[in-house]
Each structure stands twice: as structure tokens, then as C-alpha cells.
Amino acid sequence: MDRRSFIHAGGLAAGAALLTRGLAHAQERPEHAAGQPAGARIAGAGNQPAVVTPNGSTLPWRVVDGVKVGHLIAEPIQHEFAPGLKTEAWGYNGSTPGPTIEAVEGDRLRIYVTNRLPEPTSVHWHGLVLPNGMDGVSGLNQRPIPPGETYVYEFVVRYPGTYMYHSHFDEMTQIALGGVGMFIVHPKKPRGPRVDRDFVLMTHEWKINAGARRPDPNAMSDFNVLTFNGKAFPATAPLVVGRGERARIRLGNLGPMDHHPIHLHGLSFQVTATDGGYVPASAQYPETTVLVPVGSTRVIEFVPEEPGDWAVHCHMTHHVMMQMGHGLPNMVGADTRTLDRRMSRVMPGYMTMGTTGMGGMGEMPMPIPPNSLPMKGGDGPFSYIDMGGMFTVLKVREEPGKADPNGWYTHPAGTVAGPAAAEKMRADGIDPSARK
């Protein structure tokens, strides 16, 4: 299958992004400026660590007469998902997701919202218990904020928890373009065991045709850019935690349509809270994958035992791909050598793709359309990692404070899977040519 066929078969220019590799190599390691490593800043009572938003930021407060005053600006932004793919999105304060709002149970908050979008907007504080007129549903609870104007919301955060915020005017467009963020309320009195690390990861999904400047808010399926905190792997900042430390990840999903089963490698965790509140200890159970439904948060806690670089990703296989056209013919197992020979007379170097699976595609040195991401992945310490999109890395280290978030784990000798020696296989009674 050549590039042109992919495009036609998929019926989408996005199919063209399939081809590629050059770009993957050109991608530089992203910078991990935002809040890494965690643990230093303290928020709330009980020595609780502040929340870290990898690739993101926290809304600053100004305290006026005991009220925490903040300012959100809804506005068009230039957003980069990973090197090679920039779009015009709509976010808050220059980013999508917007800055994480972080408060403590009992705080009175006054949040100004300035609308720099070309249409009205309003902000809904998703999951919070507050006066009805502060709930932010345009038309139902307030007049929408006209372009150019600033409205003010004021309420007391009564219950600790992991919440979100998002546009509640023309949500189909404003959420699809990135008008979302996380909202954390720390308890006044800590609950459960103290954690050493506290992260938020917000999932999102986008439809961006290869070469397009804007996400398509009309998409209902075939999302082709999947992100954690607005970034696609390899631009997702890793999460650094210490071996034996207790870590918390607050997952939030305000993507338009899809639930995400988020899987962590090398450990098991417990779901300790949702946006509805805390899960009683007696009702918690161990998992390695947590489903984060649209419009929900899930809070997981764990204590990693094994150091290393561990994958954290959505387990829907198409959510760790990038702009690949869907609806492609299945070429796995097809013998196209004759066709390839004939085609190469008119197209030198022609090779049908997908006949042995899709795993090598990200590495192929092929041209891709401008402003698009390769189908998959990025460079790993052993070889190309053929996963992209909603994928990041949990770096468990003995000394997390000294760890380089960009560095790879160094494996002790003899602890990495490798080729089996013939002699050892013989000794163990393994015959690779056996039929059964």
C-alpha cells in the first residue's frame, strides 16, 4: 500500500501522515520545565505536596482580604501537541488544558473570567457543590459572557476533591478546541496516608486532519490526536517518583466522546477517589487499568516497588497512534512482491506497507505532509517506541530528587530480556522449530 492508496483508502488526507519517519527522528526531546520533579512545594494542611501538572501550570492566586483571587482568560492559542504539529486551539491563559486550579477546603475563591474568544463563553466548575448562580451554565444559570467582557465567579470550596472546569457555552466547539482544566481542592485535614507525589493528567482527544490549522470540532469519531495534558508522546513530560514513595495521579477526562482505560505498567494501584468524593478504604480494590469516563475524574494511588521506566498509556490501541487514516484495507499477510516489482518501474523504491503489521511504520524514512505527526512514537533507549498519543512514562528512581527526567533507566546487568542462547534452550528442553 503506497502513500496515495492510504490516503484514498482512508478517504482522509490524514492517512498521509501514516508514512513517515523522518519527522520522528527530527523530533527533539521536549523540555520538561513544568514542575518537575515534584515534591518541593507544599499545599494545604498536613504537609501535603502541591499538585504537579506535567507540561502544564497552576493558576496563581492573589489573596485579597482573605479571598483567593484568580483570573482565567478564555482565548485562542497557538498550541503544539508535539514537535511537528501545531494548531490554533482555544484554551485558558495560553494553554490547553488551562492552568490547574488548586485550593484548600473552606477557601473562598473569586475567579475572574475574561472572554477573548470570538463567541460568548462561560465556565462551569465541574463537580463542585456551589451556589446555583455560580455553576456557569450559559442560559440556565447566567448570561453568557460576551466576547471582550469579564465576569466574576465567587464561591467557597466546601468539599475536598478532584474536579475540573470547562466552557459551558457551545461546548461541542469550545471543549473540542481545548477549553478545559483541572480543579483540585485539598482537604483541610488530610485523609488516608500522606502521598509524596501528586500529579494531574488530563486526557483529551482531537480530530486534526494532516496539514490543518485547527482541530475539527464537528468530529464524533476518528479522533486522531490523543493527549495527556495537551501533549502527545514523545512530548508528554514523564512523571518522576521515588521507589517506595506513595504517589497519586488524578486523571480527568473532558474529551468530547471517548472513555479512556488508562493502564500503568509494573505496579498495581487503588482508586481512592472520583469527582464525587473519596472511596472508603473498605471499598477500594486493586487494579492496573482504570477507566476514566468522559466527564469524570479518577484518583489512583500506588507505591512502586520496581525502579525503571514504566509505560503509562490508554489501552485503546488507536489512542496510542497518531494521524493515521482509519478505514484502511487490511494488508496484513498479503503477498505483494509482484505488485511491488511492477510498481517500482513507475515509482522507484515503491513498497506496499502494512503487509507484516504496522509496527515499523513510524521508523520509515518517508515524507509526511506539513504540520502533521508521524503515525507513532519516539525514540527509546533500546529502539523506536512505536506508541504515541496518549502515552507517557513513569520514571521510578531510587533518588528521584537527583534524577534527570529526560534520562533513561540504567538496568542492572542481566536484567533485560534478550536473545535466547541455543545451549540454554537445549538445556531447558526448548526447541524453537517444534510444532507443539
Ligand SMILES: [Cu+2]
Ligand atoms: Cu483512550
